[in-house]
Amino acid sequence: MTEAAASTPKPRVGRTADGRRKLRSALAVAALDLFAAQGYEATTVEEIVDVVGVGRRTFFRYFPSKEAVVFPDHRERVTEVVELLEAADETEAPLAAVGRTAELVLEMYLAEPEISLKRFELTRQVPSLRDTEIASIDRYQRVFARYLRHRYAGQADGELRAAVAASAVVAAHNHVLREWLRSGGVTDARTELRQALRFVTDTVGTAAGSDSEHVVVSVVRTEASPATVSSRIEGVLRELSDE
């Protein structure tokens, strides 16, 4: 019986570099299928490797843990984000750079919709996976905060601003991503993220400190376009700076 089922006589897929990629992918696919079919906790690593036809030990050579198979290339993505931020133009507004990076993260999800949706379903049902995902999101937030701390260095309350702004960007990203996932991948997440980031920039992006300098917050409702209002106010501010 076992011999008959093992009609594939141990192809040793993982020997070549290409075979390694294939095996890794095969393990991930088998795992997600089993998780979806019978639940995450109810699925053992042994069942996964039996489907693929490799040893249990091999699984842990490709993934550091059973959980990791759900978030396969998280490390690479984080380093990608780090590199993008490190290469950011310093003349660009800090929040703009972080916003672009958040858009990159969103693209990572959008690039593989079915996988993202499967993972979403899993993380919704399995608490431990949800926690792992939250922790992984926090990595992005830390990277954002570090970058913003660097850019806000010297400003009053720079560290606080950096922490708040980073979390706001992540919250906006997550909000848009959640809507997209809940909709089953229908909504135009890119546009919504752009709008959400604009919202964040409009709120936490503008400076607010507390030194001998005063902070003035003016709120006005008007039918004039924001651009008009902004230009007028900027004119006034230039005058003030000259005084």
Next chain:
Amino acid sequence: MTEAAASTPKPRVGRTADGRRKLRSALAVAALDLFAAQGYEATTVEEIVDVVGVGRRTFFRYFPSKEAVVFPDHRERVTEVVELLEAADETEAPLAAVGRTAELVLEMYLAEPEISLKRFELTRQVPSLRDTEIASIDRYQRVFARYLRHRYAGQADGELRAAVAASAVVAAHNHVLREWLRSGGVTDARTELRQALRFVTDTVGTAAGSDSEHVVVSVVRTEASPATVSSRIEGVLRELSDE
């Protein structure tokens, strides 16, 4: 040897309600001591229960996992936060209610400084504990977001605002808490949290939506007096209204 060491002839501490509390506390203390002395992963549950003198099985009757002993009454604290928000006065500003709740959470840490500091040291060194803490913090954030969604219901971008505001409050809280922990419990965390929350309120708290009317928020740092700034801006606004 074992008999001599077990001079305490099985007191069965956990039988009464008071004994249960004592045993739970004894387990937590023993665990934290061992974690600090020889590391978290290097400490087995068996070692912990050997110190207290109970069976390994009993440990898992008091704590659902080895990690849980580091965050003992997290569930109760979350429910406390939920109750505080549910009892909040609806006339109060939404962010004010959430801010008060964040101050309550901070008080929970300040109430037991040495435990908080020990836990901080652990979570800094052990990745899995750090992840668990991040996940537990996220629970608070979810509660905040749910409350703000309720209060912002009907507003334009209400859900986004709720998500961003909740994460901003949590970020401010965490920032202050981290500073306090890193300082070894020296800084005046209460005052700093109040200032940080004011910062959050000044930024994400002010309205920003998109109806036919526009809401423009301008924040500027200047050495001109607030009165000067206000009069200038009011002048501009009068001009805008006439157009």
Next chain:
DNA sequence: AATCCTAGCGGCACTCCGTGCCACAGGTAA
């Protein structure tokens, strides 16, 4: 005070995750 009753404990056995170790196969280079 003697007896019942039950909640809580100890301990055993088990599953499963994750890891160190080692023998071995299969591709590669000389």
Next chain:
DNA sequence: TTACCTGTGGCACGGAGTGCCGCTAGGATT
């Protein structure tokens, strides 16, 4: 062909967490 040498399978092990069961201490009942 022969000598590596990387990746694999299998084994054994430790530790977390769980189900089960017998037992006992403490409280309730009379």
